[in-house]
Amino acid sequence: MKYKRINRTLVKIIAYAVMAVVLFVMQTSLFSHLKLAGVVPNLLMILTASAGIIGGCTDGSVTGFFCGIMADLVFGHYLGTYGLIYLVCGYAAGIVNRIFYKEDITFPLFTIAILDLVYGLYMYFISLFTSRGSAEIFLFALRRIILPEAAYTIIAAIFLYRFILYINGKIQRIGGEGLV
Amino acid sequence: MRNKRGKHYQPKFVFIFLIILCIAGIAGSAYFGTTGNSAAGSLLAPMQQGINTIGGFFSRIGEKHKTISELEAENESLKAEVDSLNAQLSSYRENISEYDELLKQLDIKSKYPDYSMTGARVIGKEAGNWYKMFTIDKGTNDGIETDMNVISENGLVGIVVKTGPDSSVVRSIIDSSSSVSAMIGKNYDNCIVNGDLVLADSGLLAVEFLSKDSQVAVGDEILTSYISDKYLPGILIGYISKVNADENELTYTAELTPAADLEHLSTVMVVLDKKGVSK
Numbered sequence: 297m298k299y300k301r302i303n304r305t306l307v308k309i310i311a312y313a314v315m316a317v318v319l320f321v322m323q324t325s326l327f328s329h330l331k332l333a334g335v336v337p338n339l340l341m342i343l344t345a346s347a348g349i350i351g352g353c354t355d356g357s358v359t360g361f362f363c364g365i366m367a368d369l370v371f372g373h374y375l376g377t378y379g380l381i382y383l384v385c386g387y388a389a390g391i392v393n394r395i396f397y398k399e400d401i402t403f404p405l406f407t408i409a410i411l412d413l414v415y416g417l418y419m420y421f422i423s424l425f426t427s428r429g430s431a432e433i434f435l436f437a438l439r440r441i442i443l444p445e446a447a448y449t450i451i452a453a454i455f456l457y458r459f460i461l462y463i464n465g466k467i468q469r470i471g472g473e474g475l476v
Numbered sequence: 477m478r479n480k481r482g483k484h485y486q487p488k489f490v491f492i493f494l495i496i497l498c499i500a501g502i503a504g505s506a507y508f509g510t511t512g513n514s515a516a517g518s519l520l521a522p523m524q525q526g527i528n529t530i531g532g533f534f535s536r537i538g539e540k541h542k543t544i545s546e547l548e549a550e551n552e553s554l555k556a557e558v559d560s561l562n563a564q565l566s567s568y569r570e571n572i573s574e575y576d577e578l579l580k581q582l583d584i585k586s587k588y589p590d591y592s593m594t595g596a597r598v599i600g601k602e603a604g605n606w607y608k609m610f611t612i613d614k615g616t617n618d619g620i621e622t623d624m625n626v627i628s629e630n631g632l633v634g635i636v637v638k639t640g641p642d643s644s645v646v647r648s649i650i651d652s653s654s655s656v657s658a659m660i661g662k663n664y665d666n667c668i669v670n671g672d673l674v675l676a677d678s679g680l681l682a683v684e685f686l687s688k689d690s691q692v693a694v695g696d697e698i699l700t701s702y703i704s705d706k707y708l709p710g711i712l713i714g715y716i717s718k719v720n721a722d723e724n725e726l727t728y729t730a731e732l733t734p735a736a737d738l739e740h741l742s743t744v745m746v747v748l749d750k751k752g753v754s755k
Contacts, residue, residue, distance in 0.1 A: 317523070374502045
């Protein structure tokens with residue numbers, strides 16, 4: 297039984313790692329051809345938030361950390377800026393896990409939307425340090441980047457959240473067979 | 477995340493530990509500067525290449541759905557354009573022969589001296605919507621280094637900021653953290669071309685510190701300047717599309733339409749000569 301549990305954790309880690317890499321690659325290459333209103337959806341945020349909602353705080357923060365650091369290593373100005381926000385969002389999604397049923401899709405979507413807005417505000421805050429003249433354009437950034445991104449992310453999340461939930465169900469069953 | 481005795485690690489501690497890692501990373505890279513090495517990018521590059529091909533396929537399907545009437549209207553307008561362009565072309569031919577003679581007289585070197593270049597394909601865009609960086613499929617194995625200029629056939633595109641063995645990250649000039657020392661083509665007056673988050677939305681760049689005496693006008697070409705420390709001199713950046721007087725009445729700001737199509741890049745050229753490094 298002990299080995300089953302370790303086995304399940306290992307499978308979960310591999311599954312999340314593979315999903316993170318695939319979604320990151322899709323976000324950077326495939327979705328730059330499928331832009332709506334000039335923005336790409338934040339697939340990594342969907343994965344992070346879903347991991348938190350389905351699996352709790354630890355799952356959320358570790359997944360978020362991994363996704364963020366990957367984005368940092370490839371594109372980041374400073375190593376850890378993306379890591380920090382995805383980590384915090386993953387942990388926050390984990391808190392939601394205690395409150396709502398994960399099978400109901402409304403609350404997860406709502407949570408993902410809120411977290412993506414938080415991510416947008418954080419990125420605006422970071423852009424104050426990395427870019428010139430960002431201070432005056434908060435409303436522009438909100439209207440043109442943050443809100444469209446959140447909307448597109450929800451649309452993508454409708455499909456992606458169910459998929460991640462399905463994968464999680466499969467992983468849970470690996471341990472369950474030993475008990476039966 | 478359990479240890480061997482089956483106990484939970486406290487999520488709180490995992491969270492705090494990872495937060496400390498992130499902050500250490502930020503502090504470290506702010507203090508030491510980013511290394512400009514993108515090994516992780518090179519691991520992902522082959523996958524990006526493959527998926528990018530699929531993405532291109534999807535966007536081509538989208539293009540096919542243009543209705544026939546649209547195409548007919550486009551055909552009409554294009555025919556009219558061809559006529560007017562032909563007329564322009566013949567007048568330009570005359571101008572060019574005149575221009576060549578003038579060049580000889582002035583003994584000005586050609587605008588694009590023989591830089592050695594290498595072509596590269598754009599394989600990925602930045603992960604979010606805040607910065608305009610992209611990855612290309614050439615890296616240190618092809619002799620690419622950071623601070624090399626990236627151009628397209630029309631003009632300046634950006635600069636290499638990170639390199640890996642087989643891929644590099646390029647910061648586009650339209651990125652809001654980009655800043656290029658430039659000059660006006662007609663009188664070599666200096667100015668600064670900045671990326672701007674608001675103007676980038678309509679594909680434009682901001683030009684600052686134009687002196688009042690520079691007599692800048694709509695349509696003037698803007699080139700990279702001789703005093704820039706990273707950009708090679710004389711590369712076309714774009715054309716002035718709008719001029720505004722500043723509040724202090726001493727300088728002008730302007731909007732610039734980039735000569736390169738920065739929104740739809742698929743291939744770029746990397747200039748292998750770096751400014752300040754002799755061959």
